[in-house]
Amino acid sequence: MLKGPLSNEAGTVVGTNVKLTGTLRDNQDIVIYGLVDGEVISEKNVTVAETASVVGPIQAQNVIIGGKVKGAVIAFEKLEILPSGKLHGSLETKELIIRPGATFNGKSVMKNQIEVKEETQKELAGLKIDKREKVVASAKEKFPDYEIEE
Amino acid sequence: MYYYIFEPSSNYLQRRLKEQVRRKVGALGISGEIASPNPARTIEELIKQAFTKKYRTIVAVGSDHFINKVASMLVGTNAVFGAIPLNKKSEIANLIKVENINEAVLALRQRKITPFSLGEIVPAKYFLTKALIQNPRSLTFKITVDDFALKAQISDLIIQRNNKLQLTFWNKEKAPSPLLKIFFWLFALKPKIPETTTLSGGEIILEATNNIGIYVEDEMLSRLPCKLRIVPQALQLITLRGKL
Numbered sequence: 001m002l003k004g005p006l007s008n009e010a011g012t013v014v015g016t017n018v019k020l021t022g023t024l025r026d027n028q029d030i031v032i033y034g035l036v037d038g039e040v041i042s043e044k045n046v047t048v049a050e051t052a053s054v055v056g057p058i059q060a061q062n063v064i065i066g067g068k069v070k071g072a073v074i075a076f077e078k079l080e081i082l083p084s085g086k087l088h089g090s091l092e093t094k095e096l097i098i099r100p101g102a103t104f105n106g107k108s109v110m111k112n113q114i115e116v117k118e119e120t121q122k123e124l125a126g127l128k129i130d131k132r133e134k135v136v137a138s139a140k141e142k143f144p145d146y147e148i149e150e
Numbered sequence: 151m152y153y154y155i156f157e158p159s160s161n162y163l164q165r166r167l168k169e170q171v172r173r174k175v176g177a178l179g180i181s182g183e184i185a186s187p188n189p190a191r192t193i194e195e196l197i198k199q200a201f202t203k204k205y206r207t208i209v210a211v212g213s214d215h216f217i218n219k220v221a222s223m224l225v226g227t228n229a230v231f232g233a234i235p236l237n238k239k240s241e242i243a244n245l246i247k248v249e250n251i252n253e254a255v256l257a258l259r260q261r262k263i264t265p266f267s268l269g270e271i272v273p274a275k276y277f278l279t280k281a282l283i284q285n286p287r288s289l290t291f292k293i294t295v296d297d298f299a300l301k302a303q304i305s306d307l308i309i310q311r312n313n314k315l316q317l318t319f320w321n322k323e324k325a326p327s328p329l330l331k332i333f334f335w336l337f338a339l340k341p342k343i344p345e346t347t348t349l350s351g352g353e354i355i356l357e358a359t360n361n362i363g364i365y366v367e368d369e370m371l372s373r374l375p376c377k378l379r380i381v382p383q384a385l386q387l388i389t390l391r392g393k394l
Contacts, residue, residue, distance in 0.1 A: 013346065013347055013349075014300075014349075015345050015347035016345060017321065018300055018302040018347050019301050019302070020298055020299070021300065022297050022298025024297075034347070038298060
């Protein structure tokens with residue numbers, strides 16, 4: 001009878017000594033201990049462990065980085081870079097925690113501006129051309145420094 | 151009306167359990183025709199016979215291996231499937247939410263029908279519980295799951311079915327030795343690096359350096375390389391109504 005560490009929990013775990021290429025997508029948590037070359041997308045949380053290396057964008061509600069990440073990170077709620085974590089790339093989040101010893105090289109965008117961007121894009125997509133100018137003008141009044149894509 | 155397919159008895163205990171089942175289904179008013187496969191009549195032939203006689207509920211009585219075999223033959227039909235698992239620690243029992251024969255028979259009486267997905271080892275080899283690959287030494291596997299591919303050294307691999315296929319694998323050559331495990335336990339420590347990988351997807355392609363077999367309930371259904379996929383709502387399964 002096969003015995004082993006069966007996981008009964010939902011979610012994705014990429015063990016050490018595993019090299020993964022492509023788009024890793026899950027609606028539950030994703031925990032990475034190995035190598036990922038590609039996108040990582042979760043509807044919940046993504047954890048990049050100390051032994052892990054990710055080359056590619058990450059998107060989730062909460063992201064914890066303890067290993068190496070090279071790419072853009074979007075955390076809709078919180079992003080935490082642990083002392084062993086190294087992020088080379090842009091980040092967008094609502095709440096940012098960078099622990100002493102962490103490495104971060106890139107551009108940082110905080111949530112408020114992301115919200116405007118998303119809402120504006122949604123409105124523009126649903127509206128006819130003649131109404132778009134009003135929406136863009138209204139958004140520009142609120143955040144004059146932020147570029148709205150038309 | 152129920153058509154019961156009993157697994158051929160291997161020992162006295164099995165025969166006693168089957169007698170118990172016959173009595174219980176009779177007592178609950180859900181008895182029907184009973185048949186057993188033999189060299190002259192295979193499971194497939196029995197099922198065809200059941201359909202010819204207008205039975206639309208097929209019940210398999212026996213081990214998980216036997217129940218899985220009967221279930222896989224009903225894919226693509228509109229038959230309702232019931233199961234009475236007889237072996238201890240039955241995974242099928244967990245699936246239909248029963249703990250013993252009494253509850254399994256009660257489930258048939260209550261007739262709560264739940265659509266179940268099945269895993270398929272392409273082409274047309276189905277499993278209700280799980281598929282296993284085991285090798286004494288680790289092999290280099292290349293696995294493609296939906297949108298991604300991976301490479302790893304694997305000794306043990308399990309594929310379970312749910313809404314998607316869940317793939318779990320590890321390399322036992324990297325696992326901590328029993329002595330180390332005792333050490334960790336004594337000092338309430340956890341091994342630092344977990345070696346188990348868990349992934350899920352709708353379609354999985356498995357390739358390895360050896361053409362090893364993939365097993366379902368100790369029966370080899372295919373060899374690598376092979377493709378597995380989830381077949382949604384492939385079976386109408388009778389499960390027990392919720393307990394309070």
